[in-house]
Amino acid sequence: xxxxxxxxxxxxxxxxxxxxxxxxxxxxxxxxxxxxxxxxxxxxxxxxxxxxxxxxxxxxxxxxxxxxxxxxxxxxxxxxxxxxxxxxxxxxxxxxxxxxxxxxxxxxxxxxxxxxxxxxxxxxxxxxxxxxxxxxxxxxxxxxxxxxxxxxxxxxxxxxxxxxxxxxxxxxxxxxxxxxxxxxxxxxxxxxxxxxxxxxxxxxxxxxxxxxxxxxxxxxxxxxxxxxxxxxxxxxxxxxxxxxxxxxxxxxxxxxxxxxxxxxxxxxxxxxxxxxxxxxxxxxxxxxxxxxxxxxxxxxxxxxxxxxxxxxxxx
Amino acid sequence: xxxxxxxxxxxxxxxxxxxxxxxxxxxxxxxxxxxxxxxxxxxxxxxxxxxxxxxxxxxxxxxxxxxxxxxxxxxxxxxxxxxxxxxxxxxxxxxxxxxxxxxxxxxxxxxxxxxxxxxxxxxxxxxxxxxxxxxxxxxxxxxxxxxxxxxxxxxxxxxxxxxxxxxxxxxxxxxxxxxxxxxxxxxxxxxxxxxxxxxxxxxxxxxxxxxxxxxxxxxxxxxxxxxxxxxxxxxxxxxxxxxxxxxxxxxxxxxxxxxxxxxxxxxxxxxxxxxxxxxxxxxxxxxxxxxxxxxxxx
Numbered sequence: 001x002x003x004x005x006x007x008x009x010x011x012x013x014x015x016x017x018x019x020x021x022x023x024x025x026x027x028x029x030x031x032x033x034x035x036x037x038x039x040x041x042x043x044x045x046x047x048x049x050x051x052x053x054x055x056x057x058x059x060x061x062x063x064x065x066x067x068x069x070x071x072x073x074x075x076x077x078x079x080x081x082x083x084x085x086x087x088x089x090x091x092x093x094x095x096x097x098x099x100x101x102x103x104x105x106x107x108x109x110x111x112x113x114x115x116x117x118x119x120x121x122x123x124x125x126x127x128x129x130x131x132x133x134x135x136x137x138x139x140x141x142x143x144x145x146x147x148x149x150x151x152x153x154x155x156x157x158x159x160x161x162x163x164x165x166x167x168x169x170x171x172x173x174x175x176x177x178x179x180x181x182x183x184x185x186x187x188x189x190x191x192x193x194x195x196x197x198x199x200x201x202x203x204x205x206x207x208x209x210x211x212x213x214x215x216x217x218x219x220x221x222x223x224x225x226x227x228x229x230x231x232x233x234x235x236x237x238x239x240x241x242x243x244x245x246x247x248x249x250x251x252x253x254x255x256x257x258x259x260x261x262x263x264x265x266x267x268x269x270x271x272x273x274x275x276x277x278x279x280x281x282x283x284x285x286x287x288x289x290x291x292x293x294x295x296x297x298x299x300x301x302x303x304x305x306x307x308x309x310x311x312x313x314x315x
Numbered sequence: 316x317x318x319x320x321x322x323x324x325x326x327x328x329x330x331x332x333x334x335x336x337x338x339x340x341x342x343x344x345x346x347x348x349x350x351x352x353x354x355x356x357x358x359x360x361x362x363x364x365x366x367x368x369x370x371x372x373x374x375x376x377x378x379x380x381x382x383x384x385x386x387x388x389x390x391x392x393x394x395x396x397x398x399x400x401x402x403x404x405x406x407x408x409x410x411x412x413x414x415x416x417x418x419x420x421x422x423x424x425x426x427x428x429x430x431x432x433x434x435x436x437x438x439x440x441x442x443x444x445x446x447x448x449x450x451x452x453x454x455x456x457x458x459x460x461x462x463x464x465x466x467x468x469x470x471x472x473x474x475x476x477x478x479x480x481x482x483x484x485x486x487x488x489x490x491x492x493x494x495x496x497x498x499x500x501x502x503x504x505x506x507x508x509x510x511x512x513x514x515x516x517x518x519x520x521x522x523x524x525x526x527x528x529x530x531x532x533x534x535x536x537x538x539x540x541x542x543x544x545x546x547x548x549x550x551x552x553x554x555x556x557x558x559x560x561x562x563x564x565x566x567x568x569x570x571x572x573x574x575x576x577x578x579x580x581x582x583x584x585x586x587x588x589x590x591x592x593x594x595x596x597x598x599x600x601x602x603x604x605x606x607x608x609x610x611x612x613x
Contacts, residue, residue, distance in 0.1 A: 042485030097488055116490045126492045144510030169514070171521040172545075179514070184507040197503050201511055250508050252515040256522075270511050272504050278492065 030167045031085040032059040034075055036066045038091040038100075044119065045097055049090050051120045051277040055183065055198055056088070057137040059167070072291060079104045086165050087290070090114075099281065100291065101161055107289040108296065110161055112281040115193065120276045132275045136200055140166045141181035148187045154286055154297035155187065158194075176254060182272065194283065198276030203268040206251060209234075 035053045037046070053062050061084075075087065089100040097117075102109040124130035143166050148159045162185055169179075184197040205213065211233060215222050227233055251267045262268045286297040361369070496504070 044486060044489045114488055116488050118490050118492045122491050126494050142511065142514060144507055146506050146510070171518050174518055176515060176518060179511075182507055182511055184503060184510070186503055186506055195499075195503055197507065199504070199507055250512060252512055253519060254515070270508050270515070272507055272511070274500075274504075 028168055029085075030059055030083075031164055032083055033086040033088060033165065034061055034064055034079060034084050035088040035090075036064055036070075036075060038072070038089050039093075040068070041090060041092050045090060045092055047119050047121070048114075048117055048277055048279075052088055052090070054120070054137060055141070055276050056165075057140070059140060076105055076290070089291075098284070099279070101165070102290050103161065103164075104290060107287060107291075107293060108157065108161070109287040109289065109291050109293075110158055110283065111285040111287070112194070113284050114279055115282055116280040118278040120198075123274050123276070123278060127274070130275075131273065132200065136180045136275070139178040139180055141183045141198070142166070142169065142179055142201075143183045143185070145185045146187070147189060148185075150189050151187065154283065157286060157296070158283060176256070181275070192282065194281040196277070196279035196281055197274060198278070199272040200275050202271040202273065203252070203254070203262045204271055205262055206267045206269050208266075209236075 033056045035049055035056055037049055041049065053060055053064070078084070079087070085104060087100070087102045087104055089102065091098045091100070097114040099112045099114050100109055101112070120132070124132065143162055145159050145162060148155045166183070180201055182199050182201055184195070184199065186195040186197070187193075188195065211222065214220075222233060224230070224233060227236070250270050252270060253267050254262055282299070283297075284299045285295060288294045288296055
């Protein structure tokens, strides 16, 4: 009998306890999201879906169970009581895989073509020292949108959508230790493609040799076999390839201590390492409703309003 | 000699079978004719017309046989070839003679056919076969088998291709990143870094100013007061709702109604104006009212 339990119903019945829907400090509503697929997906795209879920953590359903017979309405019905505000839907029609980002329950829906994508595993494989600790995912990522200012209304709408998909940051109260990840959306005006990247943020003190940093960070007994004197450990710098490449632009001075190494008094360098999925998106369509309703913007001609004539000229 | 005897026996049998065909002369004539035909058979060749006919018949025969099972058509075909040879020998011999000997024709043909078949079979068996991947298969069939095998291979290929196609379809758009950072990625990282730095600087600025503010200055005091007010409200939201809930819990223990749940009020943005409500004492009632109204609106 347990086999036939309706999972949706169960989810409905279970109250959400640990996740408040409102930020306690700022009092703003926390956006939550569902990432799911429409239709059957091939293996790599299913992995991409999982990666996206991980990216959307912590305010998402990581283990959302979806079935073939689940309709959009089912998700919508669950979304209401759970306070889910955004849907990310991956579908794989014959032509190109698509990503739809929608606000619930009213819309709008933004449809992207996924022209290229790389999974988190692919990226980890391509790196010499991939690191993706679990603590990264206990806080939601920052989002950086760049290059969106130049375009028309549709880009503005996209910007707003993506800004609202993660909880807003209050500069006065935010703890820097909670900013561990960043999602970058870079709009290229020439190709009209959006680069979607996901990085982890690391802070490293400047002017400290790698050995000492490692020593402080890891609390391990260092290897002193090759040294003549203990002082060499401090004075002799290793092959600090990283620290040499520090740019002035990538340094910040912190308000408070961050971890063991990054003191408020010293300057720290921001290091980004790519994690998570990488996508190249193309904005195709914006609909008014949730996967329905009037088309506000369409990439392929057929503009409904006069307001979009400018974009026509641009094209 | 043995063949002659056989023919004799066969003739007698045939006569028994078909009694209406008897003529007095027949046996002797038959023997004679047979002997003569045997003698004449070797040098004589079938006329062109007949050969053509036989070829045609053979073709028809093949076309029928091809649909049947593996070994049969080839061997039979050989056999029939021999048979036809003999037959045409016989017929050409019969050309010279009088009519009315149709029955004997069949018989001789059969007997000769037997012999011919034996010869043909022996010939086939003696034949040294070259090593062939297809095995010892006769020529006509060889072609067929080869065709069949080729077809199978092509079919196999098509399934493999289908699989490959499917794989390609599934991997569409999937790109394995390079092991190095190319210019584009570097640019993107620098953009992201810039964003992070901007944010961190803004945060440090805001929080530094917050901590560095002196309540003595009038401006600072104002700002601080504003901030404090915000903080105060944000702080207020928690305890009031909790107390509120505890009170309402005391009043009615069943929590079935949605507005009475712990987090219900938190989700509504109406909390902003809660301080404009008249009395602190009436907070609970008002809240319930407001929540009712909000639920109505929704």
